[in-house]
Amino acid sequence: xxxxxxxxxxxxxxxxxxxxxxxxxxxxxxxxxxxxxxxxxxxxxxxxxxxxxxxxxxxxxxxxxxxxxxxxxxxxxxxxxxxxxxxxxxxxxxxxxxxxxxxxxxxxxxxxxxxxxx
Numbered sequence: 001x002x003x004x005x006x007x008x009x010x011x012x013x014x015x016x017x018x019x020x021x022x023x024x025x026x027x028x029x030x031x032x033x034x035x036x037x038x039x040x041x042x043x044x045x046x047x048x049x050x051x052x053x054x055x056x057x058x059x060x061x062x063x064x065x066x067x068x069x070x071x072x073x074x075x076x077x078x079x080x081x082x083x084x085x086x087x088x089x090x091x092x093x094x095x096x097x098x099x100x101x102x103x104x105x106x107x108x109x110x111x112x113x114x115x116x117x118x
Contacts, residue, residue, distance in 0.1 A: 001027070002026045005025075007023070008112060009112030009114045010115070019083070021078055024078065032053060033052050036097075049061065049064065068082065088116045092114060093111040095110075
């Protein structure tokens with residue numbers, strides 16, 4: 001089992017930056033793809049970004065491309081999401097997830113709230 005704990009969320013103004021962290025425990029995530037998702041009030045959870053096991057391949061939703069950067073430190077068993085130029089529409093609960101293989105995500109964190117005021 002893998003436990004994922006997100007941190008770094010908060011209340012910021014439009015244009016500000018935040019860095020989310022996802023700390024894994026229970027087992028190493030160095031062989032897993034990792035992802036970030038978000039869910040805004042009244043909306044379905046949506047994909048934000050994904051990084052492969054080595055960090056050599058990343059993917060982003062069009063809505064965050066150029067503003068968000070995903071990274072990982074396998075030595076620290078941690079994944080990050082650097083969010084720049086935040087917009088009010090980025091307001092959501094952000095979730096970290098781990099994929100053992102394929103496109104399915106098998107483990108999920110509890111989420112961290114990001115609120116961007118205009």
